[in-house]
Amino acid sequence: MADQRRLAIITGASSGIGLAAAHRLADAGYDLVLTARRPDPLRDAAAATGARWVAADCADPDAFAAVVAEAGRVDLVVHAAGVMAGTFVRRESIEAFDAVLRTNLRSAFVVAAAALTVMPAGGRFVFVSSSSSTAPQPGKAAYSASKAGLNAFAAALAGEVERDGIAVHTVVIGPVATPMLDDVHFPMRTLGVDDVAMAIAWLDTLAPNVRLPVVDLSSVEAGPFAPEPLVPRAAQELGRTTLR
Numbered sequence: 001m002a003d004q005r006r007l008a009i010i011t012g013a014s015s016g017i018g019l020a021a022a023h024r025l026a027d028a029g030y031d032l033v034l035t036a037r038r039p040d041p042l043r044d045a046a047a048a049t050g051a052r053w054v055a056a057d058c059a060d061p062d063a064f065a066a067v068v069a070e071a072g073r074v075d076l077v078v079h080a081a082g083v084m085a086g087t088f089v090r091r092e093s094i095e096a097f098d099a100v101l102r103t104n105l106r107s108a109f110v111v112a113a114a115a116l117t118v119m120p121a122g123g124r125f126v127f128v129s130s131s132s133s134t135a136p137q138p139g140k141a142a143y144s145a146s147k148a149g150l151n152a153f154a155a156a157l158a159g160e161v162e163r164d165g166i167a168v169h170t171v172v173i174g175p176v177a178t179p180m181l182d183d184v185h186f187p188m189r190t191l192g193v194d195d196v197a198m199a200i201a202w203l204d205t206l207a208p209n210v211r212l213p214v215v216d217l218s219s220v221e222a223g224p225f226a227p228e229p230l231v232p233r234a235a236q237e238l239g240r241t242t243l244r
Contacts, residue, residue, distance in 0.1 A: 174218025
């Protein structure tokens with residue numbers, strides 16, 4: 001009998017949210033194809049989750065085509081690849097600005113266009129965005145713009161593929177405790193990577209007739225469940241050890 005498990009491609013799967021999603025979906029019995037640019041940590045992630053893997057730049061159509069070819073059929077795409085890079089506009093080079101948009105926004109188009117060729121009715125996309133898309137960060141114009149563009153891209157895609165029985169979700173997340181925050185200059189209450197991974201896995205349990213275009217996730221700021229503030233490396237160097 002053919003394998004009836006849902007097949008998921010996860011981008012950015014070598015670390016952070018992508019890796020946590022891989023563990024969560026592997027535990028739920030998914031057939032996984034993991035991809036990221038760095039082969040060594042990706043190989044380790046695949047070994048830990050029983051997944052197949054293809055090292056690729058998901059903003060490169062030819063490279064990502066190899067990921068889809070390995071999958072053969074795609075029921076779920078979790079697009080978690082991304083970077084939080086850049087600086088103030090006065091200091092930013094055009095090359096650095098373009099590189100952020102390439103990784104965070106162009107990649108969403110490349111991934112979606114390729115996956116749609118082998119995604120049946122009942123398929124689903126989950127794009128991992130950021131609260132910077134709706135509350136842009138000074139000093140991170142490229143990142144904020146790329147995530148706002150991702151939100152718009154996902155919304156437009158949803159309108160295109162609903163007639164095909166394919167769902168599209170954007171998970172807009174507040175700060176998450178990953179190395180990506182090391183260079184942020186202020187303390188913050190953060191989510192854990194598994195908090196986001198649980199939400200991603202839950203989305204793929206929804207009935208195919210349910211629309212849920214945006215899920216907004218962030219940590220509570222006060223009360224018995226508020227986590228201790230995370231003080232990133234850059235904030236530590238500035239002596240910032242409490243919330244502003």
